[in-house]
Amino acid sequence: MSEAAAVTADGTGVAGVARSVGARAVPGAGHVLDNPALSALTGPHAHFAERRGRVLRYPVDVSPWLALPDEPGAGDWADVAALAGAGEEVALAGFAGDLPDGWEVTFRIPGVQLVDDGLAAAPDAEAVALGPGDVPEMLDLVARTRPGPFLRRTLELGSYLGIRRDGALVAMAGERLRPSGWTEISAVCTDPAFRGQGLATRLILAVAHGVRERGETPFLHTGAANTGAIRLYESLGFRLRRHVTFLGARVPRIPAQASSGGRGQSL
Numbered sequence: 657m658s659e660a661a662a663v664t665a666d667g668t669g670v671a672g673v674a675r676s677v678g679a680r681a682v683p684g685a686g687h688v689l690d691n692p693a694l695s696a697l698t699g700p701h702a703h704f705a706e707r708r709g710r711v712l713r714y715p716v717d718v719s720p721w722l723a724l725p726d727e728p729g730a731g732d733w734a735d736v737a738a739l740a741g742a743g744e745e746v747a748l749a750g751f752a753g754d755l756p757d758g759w760e761v762t763f764r765i766p767g768v769q770l771v772d773d774g775l776a777a778a779p780d781a782e783a784v785a786l787g788p789g790d791v792p793e794m795l796d797l798v799a800r801t802r803p804g805p806f807l808r809r810t811l812e813l814g815s816y817l818g819i820r821r822d823g824a825l826v827a828m829a830g831e832r833l834r835p836s837g838w839t840e841i842s843a844v845c846t847d848p849a850f851r852g853q854g855l856a857t858r859l860i861l862a863v864a865h866g867v868r869e870r871g872e873t874p875f876l877h878t879g880a881a882n883t884g885a886i887r888l889y890e891s892l893g894f895r896l897r898r899h900v901t902f903l904g905a906r907v908p909r910i911p912a913q914a915s916s917g918g919r920g921q922s923l
Contacts, residue, residue, distance in 0.1 A: 693749035694723035695835035
């Protein structure tokens with residue numbers, strides 16, 4: 657999710673924000689963005705994939721998201737349990753169904769997925785590329801602003817840009833999921849002391865420029881209650897594509913037997 661903590665919802669709900677864009681939403685059937693983590697881990701991010709049967713995930717220090725097949729069966733849930741470990745929490749991307757018996761919901765957050773529909777993407781002269789040496793500052797900024805998951809190796813997922821003031825990192829944005837032909841803009845955050853200066857907007861457009869230069873299309877996710885953020889993204893040229901659910905689940909302490917296919921594989 658992008659900069660969810662940085663923009664205050666006004667309480668009107670996402671439906672009111674989305675009414676004007678719903679007619680232009682991209683059709684969803686069979687689209688790579690319907691299960692973006694699975695599409696990424698079987699596509700451009702395949703080199704990150706840890707696999708068991710039909711279940712894939714990122715390394716736990718890269719991203720928390722775990723990808724299920726579109727219609728998971730009992731064997732797939734057993735493979736989730738085997739991959740994650742008994743009693744562990746998993747973040748399920750692209751899944752909004754019911755959990756099997758014995759599984760605990762740890763969080764369920766309504767969200768929205770928005771896609772580029774006319775962004776004025778452009779490079780930014782003040783934006784600098786962030787690298788491994790910047791990770792401690794990036795983690796500190798994330799801890800203070802809570803834009804969504806950003807871990808020690810998340811930087812490896814794509815390009816990240818930042819803006820510095822007096823040498824300190826005060827704003828950043830970058831790339832996360834990469835389904836074929838698309839790139840998710842994520843980790844959009846600004847130090848509270850520097851908000852209201854349009855830094856996040858500039859970084860979103862700069863990251864989007866890089867995505868477009870590769871011939872891909874930007875998209876992003878945010879919380880459905882985050883109507884202020886949704887209005888901002890709409891004003892920049894994003895349009896609502898679909899409603900999503902961010903779901904967390906805890907593996908039972910005594911998991912079911914895993915399937916035999918693809919045990920311990922890495923793609």
